[in-house]
Amino acid sequence: MRATVLVRPKPGILDPQGQAVSGSLRHLGFDVSDVRVGRLIDVELATDDAGQARAELERMCEQLLANPLIERYEIALPAGEASA
Amino acid sequence: MSDHEARRPQVAVVVFPGSNDDRDAMRALSLLGAEPTAVWHTAEALPAGTAAVVLPGGFSFGDYLRCGAIARFSPVLRAVTAFAADGGLVLGICNGFQILTEAGLLPGVLRPNASLSFVCRDVALRVERTDTPFTTRCAVDRTLTIPVKHGEGCWFADEELLGELEASGQLVLRYAAGANPNGALAEVAGVLNEQGNVFGLMPHPEHAVDPLLGSTDGGLILGSLVDAARLSAAALV
Numbered sequence: 535m536r537a538t539v540l541v542r543p544k545p546g547i548l549d550p551q552g553q554a555v556s557g558s559l560r561h562l563g564f565d566v567s568d569v570r571v572g573r574l575i576d577v578e579l580a581t582d583d584a585g586q587a588r589a590e591l592e593r594m595c596e597q598l599l600a601n602p603l604i605e606r607y608e609i610a611l612p613a614g615e616a617s618a
Numbered sequence: 619m620s621d622h623e624a625r626r627p628q629v630a631v632v633v634f635p636g637s638n639d640d641r642d643a644m645r646a647l648s649l650l651g652a653e654p655t656a657v658w659h660t661a662e663a664l665p666a667g668t669a670a671v672v673l674p675g676g677f678s679f680g681d682y683l684r685c686g687a688i689a690r691f692s693p694v695l696r697a698v699t700a701f702a703a704d705g706g707l708v709l710g711i712c713n714g715f716q717i718l719t720e721a722g723l724l725p726g727v728l729r730p731n732a733s734l735s736f737v738c739r740d741v742a743l744r745v746e747r748t749d750t751p752f753t754t755r756c757a758v759d760r761t762l763t764i765p766v767k768h769g770e771g772c773w774f775a776d777e778e779l780l781g782e783l784e785a786s787g788q789l790v791l792r793y794a795a796g797a798n799p800n801g802a803l804a805e806v807a808g809v810l811n812e813q814g815n816v817f818g819l820m821p822h823p824e825h826a827v828d829p830l831l832g833s834t835d836g837g838l839i840l841g842s843l844v845d846a847a848r849l850s851a852a853a854l855v
Binding site: 548550554599601603604 | 720727779
């Protein structure tokens, strides 16, 4: 099963990268007020069991993929499986 | 000078793939009276007689994912963690500091500089406490000049953690007024653990031990560590 993990800066955490992108978009003439830049991680898992996949992905996020001090994560399983 | 003062304490300098300040750290420690040993990151144990550990600067594992996030899984980190839990002295410089925060040995996190630019220059620093093994040679009223060179040195902690660290006096090293090079919260440049034996800092003391390079203030920090390591080595004998 291929799952996707989205890692985002927590709300309220300064995101200088997002600010820089936001400024550049405004420079291009787009009317944007805020941009936040996160990270998308595709993971190919051995299991096809949605429950097991979610449990493993959560452990991956807690142990490595996200830093809980500054980031939040979201797990997206393939269509048909409920997502977090 | 007594025998034990003359003895050179053994300091393990851990080398990760991508470390690049390990040799400067070893040279500086040697100048300051220690006996440094390079320890490759796959080592399961620290050399016998290790009195202190230094995690040097660099770009371990290419800084992939987050700085220090991969290095903390190196086998040697288990040995370093056990050493620290026993009260052993551990110093993390720049990338070493990032590794120690990722490993949970030091509080907070180091984020990309607020400017998004790599900074490489001398900065003025103030030392808040001289009663730590890393600052005994410093003076509270004397500004230190030590270079920084990093892209991700913006130390951050949430409000609750920051309050705890302020109260416990763990924010030992700060950028002087107007000298914050990276947007670090509360001007934090270096943090001590609660037990007082693990310290991490973004500036590079190993690059400031020779007058030829403009400052010898780094020697005050590394020299403090060497003094403390010598005492702890003597206690082990």
